[in-house]
Amino acid sequence: MTEKQEKIVSSALRLFAEQGYASTSTSKVAKEAGVSEGLIFRHFKNKEGLLQAILSQGQEKVSHMFRSLESVNDPKEVIRRIIELPFSIEEDQKAFWKLLYALKWQANVYDDTMSIPIKQVLVPAFEKLNYSNPAAEAESILILIDGLAVAVLLRKPEQIGAIKQSILNKYHL
Amino acid sequence: MTEKQEKIVSSALRLFAEQGYASTSTSKVAKEAGVSEGLIFRHFKNKEGLLQAILSQGQEKVSHMFRSLESVNDPKEVIRRIIELPFSIEEDQKAFWKLLYALKWQANVYDDTMSIPIKQVLVPAFEKLNYSNPAAEAESILILIDGLAVAVLLRKPEQIGAIKQSILNKYHL
Amino acid sequence: MTEKQEKIVSSALRLFAEQGYASTSTSKVAKEAGVSEGLIFRHFKNKEGLLQAILSQGQEKVSHMFRSLESVNDPKEVIRRIIELPFSIEEDQKAFWKLLYALKWQANVYDDTMSIPIKQVLVPAFEKLNYSNPAAEAESILILIDGLAVAVLLRKPEQIGAIKQSILNKYHL
Amino acid sequence: MTEKQEKIVSSALRLFAEQGYASTSTSKVAKEAGVSEGLIFRHFKNKEGLLQAILSQGQEKVSHMFRSLESVNDPKEVIRRIIELPFSIEEDQKAFWKLLYALKWQANVYDDTMSIPIKQVLVPAFEKLNYSNPAAEAESILILIDGLAVAVLLRKPEQIGAIKQSILNKYHL
DNA sequence: GATGAATGAGTTTTCATTCAT
DNA sequence: AATGAATGAAAACTCATTCAT
Numbered sequence: 001m002t003e004k005q006e007k008i009v010s011s012a013l014r015l016f017a018e019q020g021y022a023s024t025s026t027s028k029v030a031k032e033a034g035v036s037e038g039l040i041f042r043h044f045k046n047k048e049g050l051l052q053a054i055l056s057q058g059q060e061k062v063s064h065m066f067r068s069l070e071s072v073n074d075p076k077e078v079i080r081r082i083i084e085l086p087f088s089i090e091e092d093q094k095a096f097w098k099l100l101y102a103l104k105w106q107a108n109v110y111d112d113t114m115s116i117p118i119k120q121v122l123v124p125a126f127e128k129l130n131y132s133n134p135a136a137e138a139e140s141i142l143i144l145i146d147g148l149a150v151a152v153l154l155r156k157p158e159q160i161g162a163i164k165q166s167i168l169n170k171y172h173l
Numbered sequence: 174m175t176e177k178q179e180k181i182v183s184s185a186l187r188l189f190a191e192q193g194y195a196s197t198s199t200s201k202v203a204k205e206a207g208v209s210e211g212l213i214f215r216h217f218k219n220k221e222g223l224l225q226a227i228l229s230q231g232q233e234k235v236s237h238m239f240r241s242l243e244s245v246n247d248p249k250e251v252i253r254r255i256i257e258l259p260f261s262i263e264e265d266q267k268a269f270w271k272l273l274y275a276l277k278w279q280a281n282v283y284d285d286t287m288s289i290p291i292k293q294v295l296v297p298a299f300e301k302l303n304y305s306n307p308a309a310e311a312e313s314i315l316i317l318i319d320g321l322a323v324a325v326l327l328r329k330p331e332q333i334g335a336i337k338q339s340i341l342n343k344y345h346l
Numbered sequence: 347m348t349e350k351q352e353k354i355v356s357s358a359l360r361l362f363a364e365q366g367y368a369s370t371s372t373s374k375v376a377k378e379a380g381v382s383e384g385l386i387f388r389h390f391k392n393k394e395g396l397l398q399a400i401l402s403q404g405q406e407k408v409s410h411m412f413r414s415l416e417s418v419n420d421p422k423e424v425i426r427r428i429i430e431l432p433f434s435i436e437e438d439q440k441a442f443w444k445l446l447y448a449l450k451w452q453a454n455v456y457d458d459t460m461s462i463p464i465k466q467v468l469v470p471a472f473e474k475l476n477y478s479n480p481a482a483e484a485e486s487i488l489i490l491i492d493g494l495a496v497a498v499l500l501r502k503p504e505q506i507g508a509i510k511q512s513i514l515n516k517y518h519l
Numbered sequence: 520m521t522e523k524q525e526k527i528v529s530s531a532l533r534l535f536a537e538q539g540y541a542s543t544s545t546s547k548v549a550k551e552a553g554v555s556e557g558l559i560f561r562h563f564k565n566k567e568g569l570l571q572a573i574l575s576q577g578q579e580k581v582s583h584m585f586r587s588l589e590s591v592n593d594p595k596e597v598i599r600r601i602i603e604l605p606f607s608i609e610e611d612q613k614a615f616w617k618l619l620y621a622l623k624w625q626a627n628v629y630d631d632t633m634s635i636p637i638k639q640v641l642v643p644a645f646e647k648l649n650y651s652n653p654a655a656e657a658e659s660i661l662i663l664i665d666g667l668a669v670a671v672l673l674r675k676p677e678q679i680g681a682i683k684q685s686i687l688n689k690y691h692l
Numbered sequence: 693g694a695t696g697a698a699t700g701a702g703t704t705t706t707c708a709t710t711c712a713t
Numbered sequence: 714a715a716t717g718a719a720t721g722a723a724a725a726c727t728c729a730t731t732c733a734t
Contacts, residue, residue, distance in 0.1 A: 521693080523693085523694080554694080554695090555694060555695045555696060556695090556696075557694070557695060557696070557697095558693080558694060558695075561693075561694075562693090
C-alpha cells in the first residue's frame with residue numbers, strides 16, 4: 001500500500017464510522033485524504049471495494065486480538081478476558097468497531113463470522129466449569145459483549161469500573 | 174392520517190429498516206407505497222420529516238410498553254419484566270426497533286432518552302434488593318438489553334429460551 | 347410522449363447520428379434538447395434506453411416503408427422499388443439511417459432483422475423471373491442496397507441519376 | 520517498432536475494430552497489450568496518435584493490394600479483380616477494414632482517398648469496353664464494393680460463392 | 693524504454709425536492 | 714389531495730493524460 005492508499009483507507013474509515021457508509025460520499029473521502037477522487041477508484045475499483053479493504057484490514061487486527069486468547073488455559077481467565085474485550089478497545093480501533101457494528105444493521109451485510117472463534121473458546125470454558133448449558137452460556141456472553149460494545153462505542157459510560165465489576169460478579173470472577 | 178399517508182409511513186419504515194435510511198430513496202418509498210413521489214413531500218415536507226413521523230408514531234407504542242411497568246411493585250418482577258422486554262418485541266414491531274437501533278450509529282442522532290424511564294424503575298428495584306451498587310446494576314441491565322435487542326432483531330437465535338433462562342439465573346429470578 | 351421527451355429523442359438522434367453514440371454525452375443531448383440532464387434518465391432509464399427508444403421509433407417508420415411493397419405484384423416492379431429504396435430516403439430520415447448503419451459496426455449490436463422482410467419479397471420476385479439462383483440474387487440486391495445507403499448517407503453522389511440507371515440496366519429494368 | 524509497440528498497435532486494432540474507437544479506453548488497450556498505460560502515450564503521444572499509427576500501417580498493405588492492379592491490361596480482368604477485392608480480404612486484415620468502415624460514419628473522419636486509385640483504373644476499363652457512361656459505371660462498382668465489404672466483414676455469408684457469381688454475371692465476366 | 697501512481701475534467705446516473713395541473 | 718413532469722445538485726465512476734522514478 002502506498003502512502004496515499006493508506007491515507008484513503010484511514011480517512012474513509014474515520015468518515016464511514018462517523019457518518020455512516022451510505023452517507024459518506026467518495027468525494028468527501030478524497031478531500032479528507034487529500035487525493036483526487038479518481039484515485040479511490042483506481043486503487044479500490046469502487047466504493048464497495050474501499051469498504052472491503054477497510055474491513056479486511058481490520059479483520060487482521062481482530063484476529064490478532066483473538067489469537068492471544070487461545071493460549072489461556074484457566075476457564076475463568078478465559079471468560080474474564082472475553083468479557084473485558086469491549087473495555088479494551090483502543091481509541092484508534094474504535095472507528096473500525098463503530099463501522100462494523102453500524103454495518104450489522106444494513107441488510108445483506110450481516111456477518112457473524114467474528115463470533116465463531118469466541119464461541120470456540122467459550123463453550124469449552126463453561127464445560128470445564130460444569131455449567132448446565134455451556135452453549136447457551138456462551139451465547140449469553142456474546143450477547144452481553146454486543147451490549148457492552150454499544151455502550152463503550154456510543155456512550156461514554158461513567159461508572160465503567162462498577163459496571164464491569166457487577167458483570168464479573170455474575171460469573172463469580 | 175389518511176390511508177395513503179399510512180401506506181407511505183409503513184412502506185418507509187419497512188424500507189428504512191431493511192436497507193437503511195440513507196440508502197433508501199424517496200422514489201423507492203413512493204413505489205413501494207404505490208403513491209406518487211410528490212405526495213411524500215406534500216405530507217411530510219421532506220425525507221427527514223418522514224423519518225420523524227415514523228419515529229414519533231413508534232414512540233407512542235414504546236411509551237405504552239413502559240407504562241405497564243410502573244404498576245409492578247415486586248422488585249424481582251420489575252427486573253424480570255425488563256429483561257424480558259427484548260424477547261417480547263412483536264413481529265410487526267421489529268422493523269421499528271431495527272430502524273431505531275440502526276440510527277443509533279448515525280452520528281448526531283444518538284438518543285438516550287428511551288433508557289431514562291427504565292433506569293427510573295430499575296434503580297429503586299435494585300435498592301430494595303440491597304444490591305451494593307444499584308446504579309451500576311441498572312446500567313448493566315441496560316447494556317444487556319441492548320445486546321439482547323441485537324440478538325433478537327438481527328439473528329434468529331435458536332436457543333433463545335435457554336439464553337433467557339441463563340440470564341435470569343444471574344439475577345436469581 | 348411529452349413535448350420534452352420528443353425533444354430529447356430528436357436531439358439525441360441528430361447528435362448520435364452526427365458524432366456517434368459513444369462520443370455523444372448525455373449532457374450534450376440535454377443541452378441540445380434544452381432540458382435538464384436528469385430528465386433523460388427519468389424518461390429513458392439510461393443512455394442505452396434512450397438509444398432503444400430512438401431505434402424502435404425509427405423501426406415503425408421503416409416497417410411502414412416496407413409494407414407498401416407487399417401490395418406490388420409485378421416482380422420487375424418489386425425489384426425496381428427495392429433498388430430505389432436508398433435513393434428515396436427523405437432528408438429527415440437520414441439521421442436515423444446513419445445511426446443504424448454506424449451501429450452495425452459496433453460489436454453485439456448488429457441486427458439483421460431489417461433485411462428479412464426485403465428478402466421475403468425479393469426471392470419470390472426472382473423466382474417469377476426464372477433467375478437460376480433466386481436466393482443469391484436476393485442477397486446480391488441486399489448487398490447493393492447497403493452500398494447504396496453508404497453512398498447516399500455519407501457522400502453526395504453527383505451523378506446519382508446515371509448510377510441508378512446503370513444499376514437498373516443490370517436487371518433489365 | 521519495438522515488440523511492445525507492435526503489441527500495442529495490434530491490440531488496439533483488435534479492440535477498436537470490435538468495440539469501436541470511442542468505446543475503447545486506452546487502459547483496455549494497455550491491459551490487452553500487457554503494457555503499462557503510460558507506454559501508449561510515450562510511443563504514440565495520445566489516443567488519436569495511436570489510431571493514426573494503426574491507419575497508416577494499414578494503408579501500406581492496402582497500397583500494395585492496389586498496386587498489383589496497375590499491371591493488368593485486359594479491362595474485363597480489371598473489373599473482375601476489383602469486384603473480387605472484398606472477397607479476398609484475408610482473415611488477419613479484417614480488423615483493419617472493420618475499423619476503417621466504422622470510422623467512415625464518424626463525422627469529419629470520412630475519407631474518400633481510397634476510392635481514387637480504383638476509379639483511375641476502372642474508368643479506362645469501362646471506356647475500353649464502350650460502356651455509355653464509364654464514370655457512372657465506375658461509381659456503381661465502388662458502391663457495390665462498399666456493400667460487399669459490409670457483407671464480408673459483418674455477416675458470414677454462406678452463399679458467398681453464388682453471390683459473387685451473380686454479380687460477375689451482371690458484367691458478363 | 694517502461695512503469696504505475698496520480699490527476700482533473702468529464703460521464704453516466706441518482707436523488708431530494710418543486711411545481712403546474 | 715394527488716400526480717408526474719421537471720430540475721439542479723451531487724453522487725459514483727471513467728478516462729485520457731502526466732510525471733516521478
